[in-house]
Amino acid sequence: MSYTDTNEGKIAHAHDPRYGINVMIWITLLSLTVITIAVAGLDLGNYTLLVAMFIAAIKSGFVINYFMHIRFEDLLFKLFIAGVIMVLLVVFVLTALDVFLR
Amino acid sequence: MSDSTVNTNGDYVNFYQYKGKHSGILGWLLSVDHKRIGLLYLGSMVLFFLVGMTLGFFMRLEMWNPGQDVMGPQTYNALFTLHGIIMIFLVIIPGIPAGFGNFFLPIQIGAEDVSFPRLNLLSWYLYTIGGLLAVASLFLSGGPIDTGWTFYAPYSLRTGTEVIMPLMAAFILGFSSILTGVNFVTTVHRLRAPGMTFFKMPLFIWALYSTAWIQIIGTPIIGITILLVIVERLFGVGLFDPAMGGDPILFQHLFWIYSHPAVYIMILPAMGVVSEIIPTFSRKTIFGYGAIAVSSIAIAFVGTLVWGHHMFTSGMSDESRWVYSFLTFIVALPSGVKIFNWVATMYKGSIKAETPFLYVMAFIFLFSIGGLTGLVLGSLATDVHLHDTYFVVAHFHYVMFGGTIFIFFAALHYWFPKMFGKMYNTKIANIALAIMVVGFNMLYFTFFILGYLGMPRRYYDYLPEFQGMHQFATVGSWVLIAGILLMFTNLFLGLKNGKKAGNNPWGGMTLEWTVPSPPPLLNFKKIPTVKYGPYEYEHYDEVTKNVN
Ligand code: HEM
Ligand SMILES: [Cu+2]
Numbered sequence: 001m002s003y004t005d006t007n008e009g010k011i012a013h014a015h016d017p018r019y020g021i022n023v024m025i026w027i028t029l030l031s032l033t034v035i036t037i038a039v040a041g042l043d044l045g046n047y048t049l050l051v052a053m054f055i056a057a058i059k060s061g062f063v064i065n066y067f068m069h070i071r072f073e074d075l076l077f078k079l080f081i082a083g084v085i086m087v088l089l090v091v092f093v094l095t096a097l098d099v100f101l102r
Numbered sequence: 103m104s105d106s107t108v109n110t111n112g113d114y115v116n117f118y119q120y121k122g123k124h125s126g127i128l129g130w131l132l133s134v135d136h137k138r139i140g141l142l143y144l145g146s147m148v149l150f151f152l153v154g155m156t157l158g159f160f161m162r163l164e165m166w167n168p169g170q171d172v173m174g175p176q177t178y179n180a181l182f183t184l185h186g187i188i189m190i191f192l193v194i195i196p197g198i199p200a201g202f203g204n205f206f207l208p209i210q211i212g213a214e215d216v217s218f219p220r221l222n223l224l225s226w227y228l229y230t231i232g233g234l235l236a237v238a239s240l241f242l243s244g245g246p247i248d249t250g251w252t253f254y255a256p257y258s259l260r261t262g263t264e265v266i267m268p269l270m271a272a273f274i275l276g277f278s279s280i281l282t283g284v285n286f287v288t289t290v291h292r293l294r295a296p297g298m299t300f301f302k303m304p305l306f307i308w309a310l311y312s313t314a315w316i317q318i319i320g321t322p323i324i325g326i327t328i329l330l331v332i333v334e335r336l337f338g339v340g341l342f343d344p345a346m347g348g349d350p351i352l353f354q355h356l357f358w359i360y361s362h363p364a365v366y367i368m369i370l371p372a373m374g375v376v377s378e379i380i381p382t383f384s385r386k387t388i389f390g391y392g393a394i395a396v397s398s399i400a401i402a403f404v405g406t407l408v409w410g411h412h413m414f415t416s417g418m419s420d421e422s423r424w425v426y427s428f429l430t431f432i433v434a435l436p437s438g439v440k441i442f443n444w445v446a447t448m449y450k451g452s453i454k455a456e457t458p459f460l461y462v463m464a465f466i467f468l469f470s471i472g473g474l475t476g477l478v479l480g481s482l483a484t485d486v487h488l489h490d491t492y493f494v495v496a497h498f499h500y501v502m503f504g505g506t507i508f509i510f511f512a513a514l515h516y517w518f519p520k521m522f523g524k525m526y527n528t529k530i531a532n533i534a535l536a537i538m539v540v541g542f543n544m545l546y547f548t549f550f551i552l553g554y555l556g557m558p559r560r561y562y563d564y565l566p567e568f569q570g571m572h573q574f575a576t577v578g579s580w581v582l583i584a585g586i587l588l589m590f591t592n593l594f595l596g597l598k599n600g601k602k603a604g605n606n607p608w609g610g611m612t613l614e615w616t617v618p619s620p621p622p623l624l625n626f627k628k629i630p631t632v633k634y635g636p637y638e639y640e641h642y643d644e645v646t647k648n649v650n
Contacts, residue, residue, distance in 0.1 A: 090407060094407060
């Protein structure tokens with residue numbers, strides 16, 4: 001990548017408006033939120049946290065891919081996001097090591 | 103590109119002389135030039151440093167005799183809290199990246215500016231607003247915050263002092279830090295000059311790049327934690343307060359998940375500066391370029407996993423305790439890689455022991471003491487004894503002050519001629535350094551002994567048997583402060599009446615030494631094409647042939 005090689009061209013046509021799909025995703029996110037709240041009312045014991053995290057992960061997937069546009073971006077961006085998610089996972093595991101074994 | 107480096111008469115115009123839309127003070131406050139923004143940051147940070155130093159001076163005064171001397175316990179608590187908040191959030195976290203990074207990152211990679219100049223200015227405004235909020239909170243009715251800079255719950259939820267406003271300040275400062283990080287990552291990826299591959303970048307850039315990633319990944323966590331504390335204080339939500347079913351240790355986790363990596367935000371850029379200064383004054387290629395570059399990334403990565411070493415005595419699980427202790431020891435490896443490579447660089451170099459180099463030598467000495475005592479604290483068994491004593495206070499002053507701040511000073515002396523086009527009196531600068539090193543060790547080495555003997559930190563009072571050492575340390579603080587004031591006065595005089603500095607007074611090879619001092623508005627007449635690595639002194643004549 002050099003000084004002159006800015007990505008301008010690519011970014012420009014990655015910005016096609018896709019209102020339809022965005023609205024769909026918005027509705028999906030809202031329904032997932034409703035599910036989260038509904039599930040919170042059930043007594044799932046030890047699985048409460050897992051279920052909540054699972055739904056949250058799906059929601060983040062939609063937000064990252066569509067609203068943040070990562071689906072349509074270079075591999076580099078995807079690698080960055082993957083790296084960050086790995087760090088987040090390790091942080092969760094290390095914290096859990098204390099919370100569940102204390 | 104219209105040529106902004108010369109005026110209509112064909113004379114060269116530097117960025118101070120360049121006439122933009124605004125002039126005078128507005129020419130600074132509204133400028134999106136990375137060099138002006140860097141200098142705004144530097145000025146603000148030096149100011150806050152002097153305030154923090156004054157608070158430290160008064161704390162040491164209070165410790166002259168046991169019992170109350172110049173202030174009561176509540177004032178002392180407020181002073182160490184403010185001292186910590188100012189030194190951490192307003193001085194060393196923005197520190198080298200926001201100041202020197204802003205000024206030199208674009209120049210060192212051969213760019214005209216950072217990728218997002220306006221965002222850059224915004225981050226300085228957020229920084230300033232955060233700083234002003236922190237100061238304003240002192241005058242609210244509750245009185246100055248007294249939680250320590252770590253805001254530990256549940257005390258921070260229950261104290262009657264003003265907590266929300268300084269927390270908001272820290273939150274806003276966090277945003278400023280994230281914006282700088284985003285800007286630097288993008289700039290490094292997008293704006294490198296032709297020919298400058300990642301492995302031809304100066305090591306300062308590698309350090310800033312790793313730091314920027316920590317800023318982006320880590321800072322949101324402290325932001326959320328701060329918001330949770332505010333929510334709990336305002337609405338009594340029971341997240342951290344055990345009386346309401348909360349978990350106070352969870353606060354410590356969240357706090358240190360950011361704040362341990364934050365110590366790498368503080369030290370990595372400093373290590374980058376060291377990797378610039380040593381080859382320049384040894385006139386030799388740096389030994390193990392790749393190892394140093396990659397060790398920055400390794401430190402950034404492993405450093406995000408060790409936060410639990412601040413919590414050995416907090417009551418967390420035994421499994422966590424040994425895991426974190428073990429991980430902590432691993433960080434010593436990439437840090438050792440750096441120290442050994444620096445020493446190997448100097449070996450058989452033709453060393454010119456000029457001022458910036460001497461500051462770096464002081465750093466290596468002080469930082470090694472700080473780093474090695476960190477291992478003492480990182481081992482489970484010894485930490486149980488030393489936790490929350492003056493030993494810890496000594497340790498972090500050695501690494502943060504002896505490490506980062508001494509390199510901040512080194513960078514000031516190294517890049518001063520480039521930034522201002524003038525030279526300071528090097529003899530006085532060296533004398534000031536000698537005074538500082540003596541005062542520093544009188545003050546903080548004594549803290550190691552005091553802590554080892556059991557003197558707890560954050561107390562305004564102490565047992566009579568500690569008096570001799572406390573007084574010795576206080577005298578040390580006077581010596582140290584005298585040295586600091588001498589250094590700044592000398593730089594200030596250099597700024598006003600210093601001799602004109604050449605474009606490359608130290609014989610450096612990175613790109614900033616190939617442009618005039620001070621640089622023109624967009625740094626380069628023509629974006630350079632990079633052929634060699636940053637420290638290949640065998641090509642020195644070719645790289646610097648156009649520098650006059
Ligand atoms: C300039 C001279 C300085 C002096 C005289 C000084 C002195 C002190 C003293 C006396 C304490 C409190 C010890 C206690 O009672 O627990 C303290 C705490 C602290 N200092 Fe400094 N210091 C100086 C510079 C710095 C610098 C440059 C930094 C960081 C870059 C720094 C960071 C801190 C922090 C984080 C604390 C802990 C605050 C807390 O307990 O919440 N100090 N310092
Ligand atoms: Cu730590």
